[in-house]
Structure formats: C-alpha cells, structure tokens
Amino acid sequence: MEGIRVVNTLSYGLLTLLSASSLSGYELTQNIKPLWRAGHSQIYPLLVTMEQLGYITHERVEQADKPDKKIYTITGQGLDQLRQWVEIPAEPPAVRDELHFKLYSLWLSKPAEAKALLLKRKEFCQSELERYHLLLANNEALCAERGEARELEATTFGRYLLLSKRIMETETSIRFCTWALEQLESGAERPF
Amino acid sequence: MEGIRVVNTLSYGLLTLLSASSLSGYELTQNIKPLWRAGHSQIYPLLVTMEQLGYITHERVEQADKPDKKIYTITGQGLDQLRQWVEIPAEPPAVRDELHFKLYSLWLSKPAEAKALLLKRKEFCQSELERYHLLLANNEALCAERGEARELEATTFGRYLLLSKRIMETETSIRFCTWALEQLESGAERPF
C-alpha cells in the first residue's frame, strides 16, 4: 500500500515542468496544456500540498507591470522523487473520445450533420497543429540561444520528443477526418 | 441549465452500443473498451438509472451453460435521445498520457531505462493493433454474412470508421516510438 506514488500523476507532471525551470502556478497551468488536461483549480491546491511535502518551495515575486506571483522551485527531494518516477513504465493512455460514439452511431444522423461533425473535428485539429508548430519553433529558438548548457539541451530534447509526438498524433487525426469524409461520399479503400 | 444531456457521456455510449444490438451489462463492459475506458462498476448502476428514465428496458435471460444475464434493449425514447445527441459537435478528446511527462523529463533517467520506457509502450501498441485488426475482421465477416439488411450495413459502417480511427492512431503511436528510439541513439531528422 505505501506506494512509490507520492501524490498523483498531475503532481509528477508539475515536478516535471519545474525540473526544467521554476514557474508560477499560472505559468504551470498554461505550460502543462500540451501534455495533460488540467485546470488551475486542480493545480493551485496541489502546489500547496507538494510544498508541505517538501518537494517544492515558493518565493513571492513582485512585478511592476503585472500582479505579483509565486514562483515555485523544485527541491532536491522533489528531483529524487521525479527521478524514481520517470523510470516506472507509463500507464497506457485512457481512450476517451466522444467522437468514437458519434462515429459508431453515425447512421442515425443526416448526411449533412455527419459531415459537419467530421469537419469540425478536422478544423480543431488543424488549429492545434499550428499551435504545436509554434511551440516547436520556440523550443528551437531557445535551443539555439543557449546551445552550450548541457542540461538545457537535455530539457529541450524532451520538449522536442513530446511535441513531435503531439504533432504526429494530430496529423493522424486530420488524416482520419479527411479519409472519413471521403468515405461518406463514396464507398472506398481503407487507409492502412 | 435544463440540458440536452440526460445522464452523461457514458450513458450515450451505452445507448450507442444498444442501438446496434441488445446486450447484457457484461457484454457492454467488454464491447465499450475500444471506444471509451469504463469499468463495470460504472456501467451496472448507470443501466439502472437509464432504465428508470425509460431509455432502455431489460429482460432476464437464463442460460444453461453460463450464469443468467440481463439483456438490455434500447427504447424508442432512448433512440430519440441518441439521435439528438449524435449531431451535437463532439468535445475534443482530453490529452492525458503519462508518457508525455516521462518524455519531457527523460534526461533524468538512465539511457537504458529511457529505451525500456519507449519499447514497453511500443509493445503495448502492437498488441492493441492486433486486437483491432481482429475486431475489424469480425466486423467484415458480419457484414458479408448478412449483407442485405440496410440497417445492419449502416452499423457495420460505423464500426468500420471507428476501428479505422483506432488503427491509424495506434500505428502512429508505434511509428512515434520507433522514431524516438532512433533519436535516443543518434541526433537526427524529425518525422514530419
């Protein structure tokens, strides 16, 4: 029962981001988006708990142009926990996409509505793809900027792997939507 | 506030499966797996609620070779609800994959462990892919068996779309793992 897991998966996610650079709760909420869906109402209370456990510390930073913020920094203890966790095999992702049900019972809807459903998803994926490409470009700029520091290079590599994953996945979603839209009009080949 | 949503997403998922054929709670638990992650402890109580709402009915079926079961059937009211729901645009899927964090902080782990992490995921995806191909073959057999009935053809098409989606996605995951493993050994090209 007394597990390796200290708090929960999200807490390790926060440690992961903090292991690359110190960030505020607000910045964590923004930066975690491509990795994991989580709202600020989950993150702020979790940061308090993690600080009580000694995995992070915070420092209030006053800003002239914006409201004050709390910058969280990972501790040695937090880094140790994270190091142990990263080597444990990852759980398979939970399949949970509403579109699956809607595809399955697509025969119940009018052809125009079926088409709209797939187009909407395709457009969403296309905007996501753009965002990921921007993040990737940012990451490369950072990499070029201080290409000497060995550790920074390493975290840049992690971001590169992750963004590559998301880009490949999103491109596949777009390919699927395009193919499925074709299927709705003809009766044709399969994509594999 | 008085929404279109009657119970929750899972309940529409169950209606979706029941709109293709009547099934027991146990069978629903098995069949929903490629579409949505849900355990039997979510499904059994939900079926009771949905029956109270008049969307499904059940009939006890005695079996000689196996324990008795309750076969659930969708009602006209349930079909109406489902028809309304399928045309509402699908929510984007929630990104929630532990591997994202582990990739991001891969630099913290030993190279051998990093490799193991990706290999494990790759193997999982390969076994998933096999399962989907089997389901697809099953679906085609069903299709060939009674190729006359128009409605059955329609539900077969839905399953075909869905399985194609899962197959494309799983193949992409495998491609990613293969590519990432290569990256760990060299410093090379990106896959897009």
Next chain:
DNA sequence: GAGGACATGTAACGGGTTACATGATTTG
C-alpha cells in the same frame, strides 16, 4: 471605464478507479 490578460484561490458536484463481495459454470 470596459474588456482582456495576468494572477490566485475555494467549493460543490459529478465522474472514475479500486476494492469489496458474491456466485455459477467450465476446463484442466
């Protein structure tokens, strides 16, 4: 001065996982 981005929090509710609990039937 209205709206938007930045910034941090709390509370209620519903969804989802794990564990507890039981029992029939078949196969090795």
Next chain:
DNA sequence: CAAATCATGTAACCCGTTACATGTCCTC
C-alpha cells in the same frame, strides 16, 4: 479442486470540472 471466464452488484475514495470569488495592471 483450482483457476478462468461469465455475470452482477456496492462502497469508499480520489480525481476533475464548473462555478464562485477576488484582485491587479494595461490597452483601447
């Protein structure tokens, strides 16, 4: 007779979403 599959249910706890709540600072 032990293990696996089929079959159905309940309960406790944790996780996640939505809504409530407040406030700064900048730009139009």
